[in-house]
Amino acid sequence: MKHYFALEPINKSAFGSSREFLCHCVRCKWTFRVNPDRGTIAALNDVGEPLDGVEATRRIDTFAEGPCPAFVGFPEYEDARDAQQQHHHSILERLHPILHFLGLDH
DSSP states (O other), rough: OOOOOOEEEEEEEOOOOOEEEEEEEEETOEEEEETTTTEEEEEEOOTTTBBBHHHHHHTTTTTTOOOOGGGGTTTTHHHHHHHHHOOOOOHHHHHHHHHHHHHOOO
């Protein structure tokens, strides 16, 4: 029920520079810009511009644990969405899947 991300580095990491990644869910097509150094996640629209307001919050809340909206037709989706809304994760908890994938969660 989680997103299935393809990662693309935005800037090369050099000494002292921040790292940023585009995380594109290959299932639902949502894209997020993630900066683990700053601890930020931004939900992007279809043309790569940051979303704001309720829609941005709704998407960011699904970043780490889902549910991915590609599964919206499954009965379990509503249960997973409701459970996710009850848990408010810190930004580091949301970034953990990306940090783990990159080997930076030590």
